[in-house]
Amino acid sequence: MPDVLRDPERRVQPVYLDYAATTPVDPRVARRMLPYMTQIFGNPASRSHAYGWAADEAVELAREQVASLVNADPREIVWTSGATESNNLALKGAAHFYRSRGNRLVTLATEHKAVLDTMRELERKGFEVTVLPVRPNGLVDLAAFEAALEPGTVLASVMFVNNETGVVQDIAALGALCRARGVLLHVDAAQAAGKVPIDLDTLPVDLMSLSAHKVYGPKGIGALYVRRRPRVHIEAQMHGGGHERGMRSGTLPTHQIVGMGEAFWLARESMRADNERIRAQRDRLWAGLQTIDAVELNGELAHAAPHYLNVSFRYVEGESLLMGMKDIAVSSGSACTSASLEPSYVLRAMGRDDELAHSSIRFSLGRFTTDAEIDFAIAQAARVVGRLRRMSPLWDMAQAGVDFHSIQWAGH
Amino acid sequence: MAYSDAVLDHYENPRNVGAFGKDDEAVGTGMVGAPACGDVMRLQIRVNSEGVIEDARFKTYGCGSAIASSSLVTEWVKGKTLDEAMTIRNTQIAEALALPPVKIHCSILAEDAIKAAVADFRSRRREAGAGSLTTEQPACASGTGGVR
Numbered sequence: 001m002p003d004v005l006r007d008p009e010r011r012v013q014p015v016y017l018d019y020a021a022t023t024p025v026d027p028r029v030a031r032r033m034l035p036y037m038t039q040i041f042g043n044p045a046s047r048s049h050a051y052g053w054a055a056d057e058a059v060e061l062a063r064e065q066v067a068s069l070v071n072a073d074p075r076e077i078v079w080t081s082g083a084t085e086s087n088n089l090a091l092k093g094a095a096h097f098y099r100s101r102g103n104r105l106v107t108l109a110t111e112h113k114a115v116l117d118t119m120r121e122l123e124r125k126g127f128e129v130t131v132l133p134v135r136p137n138g139l140v141d142l143a144a145f146e147a148a149l150e151p152g153t154v155l156a157s158v159m160f161v162n163n164e165t166g167v168v169q170d171i172a173a174l175g176a177l178c179r180a181r182g183v184l185l186h187v188d189a190a191q192a193a194g195k196v197p198i199d200l201d202t203l204p205v206d207l208m209s210l211s212a213h214k215v216y217g218p219k220g221i222g223a224l225y226v227r228r229r230p231r232v233h234i235e236a237q238m239h240g241g242g243h244e245r246g247m248r249s250g251t252l253p254t255h256q257i258v259g260m261g262e263a264f265w266l267a268r269e270s271m272r273a274d275n276e277r278i279r280a281q282r283d284r285l286w287a288g289l290q291t292i293d294a295v296e297l298n299g300e301l302a303h304a305a306p307h308y309l310n311v312s313f314r315y316v317e318g319e320s321l322l323m324g325m326k327d328i329a330v331s332s333g334s335a336c337t338s339a340s341l342e343p344s345y346v347l348r349a350m351g352r353d354d355e356l357a358h359s360s361i362r363f364s365l366g367r368f369t370t371d372a373e374i375d376f377a378i379a380q381a382a383r384v385v386g387r388l389r390r391m392s393p394l395w396d397m398a399q400a401g402v403d404f405h406s407i408q409w410a411g412h
Numbered sequence: 413m414a415y416s417d418a419v420l421d422h423y424e425n426p427r428n429v430g431a432f433g434k435d436d437e438a439v440g441t442g443m444v445g446a447p448a449c450g451d452v453m454r455l456q457i458r459v460n461s462e463g464v465i466e467d468a469r470f471k472t473y474g475c476g477s478a479i480a481s482s483s484l485v486t487e488w489v490k491g492k493t494l495d496e497a498m499t500i501r502n503t504q505i506a507e508a509l510a511l512p513p514v515k516i517h518c519s520i521l522a523e524d525a526i527k528a529a530v531a532d533f534r535s536r537r538r539e540a541g542a543g544s545l546t547t548e549q550p551a552c553a554s555g556t557g558g559v560r
Contacts (some may be wrong), residue, residue, distance in 0.1 A: 316473065317473055317475055319476060323475075334475070335449075335450045343450065354449075391429050391471055391479065392473045393472070393473060394447060396454075409445065409447070409448070409452075
């Protein structure tokens, strides 16, 4: 935050409530990683000496650790550079491999750009992509999803937990619909792993993207789950050496993989306790924010993972809110905070009008969030919202009972 | 997003926030932007009998750069005649606030707000009563017409 850098007196970093964007590496994970950079640094593919063997051993242990969080077979885990690459690999890899089955793909309007942009690219290459709308609560309608699985549909991609709202899709039901029609299901679980229980033994999911840096692991490493029973095939997108059973070539970054393994292992241990505490903190945050006038929740708490709170503060704009809450790190769905100057497409897909999207703030909680930080966030939000509302012509209109939706604006 | 010191200053210490009395005959009001675009500025000018702007008020719904642009404009119009105020250009605003390219449109909106306020004042004078202001700009939402 510019303020911290600008003011040398200020030693304190802002309170971090942006865990959905990324997480700090857990100190225990960082400690585990270090020896693999300086001491056990061998190339895991070097089969002829102890440096390689030691690195390979660590990689395979990490593979088991990752598999254990999602109840998969270690042989079903393919290392990638992150969930974005996993999404690309899953979608492009499966769409091309199963081209003879058809060329239709299905996804949701609320997916991450890594999925939507990849789908758009596949569309350019001749695939037909259906992007389904969602209901106001963010969930896809099961009947609509089923109807979209027309003959010739090869693959559907649905995110487990949404990164902006925390909405959790009914993957079990969607998977069953896909199975019944011979359609592969890819699930982007970047936000989900470590937050909600995932059991790939029972979930009818064929491909799943995983990310380390959303669950206290390092950035730059992820994995793609590729089901073995029944066998799922993908065409490699990275060639050169045939690593990862030919699915993803490239020297494996041992230290990164060790970090992801350890992070997933810790998540398995602490998920339940973390979630209980985070749920209480989220409820506390929401209760506190609700004391502010004209505040609306985006999404329903019942359908969202407890780590997320996406709130619109009516009549004030998101970027100015962020600027005022300079001691808190959060995100906004406002256009001004995006490179494209478009407001959050996820909120728009949920039927929230543009003004609500511009006024939205996403708070996301994590393992190291404290109650004091929650209280601080509430106080800051109340103060900044109050100040900005006193400066807002829309607030004036609302106070005067004018519905600005009925006004014809000059625009700009 | 790095903010210039000038923008931060106007954000932390906005000048002339508020509104003039609703029935003040010497006031012109310009309202530009749209909630759907994430930017709405209301600029009011109080003009004396010599046609000089003696006071100004603003309220803005928008990002830090939008708030700063409109706050700056209330300072700049004071003491100017209506014609002089109409010569204020967005490029001057953008330069004074060191706005990055992606925020230039905030300065354009502020320039438009001045024009709208002056137009409103003049039309009120002409019609000696309630006037409507029209500003024609490409809309990000829809339509022309405005609100006082």
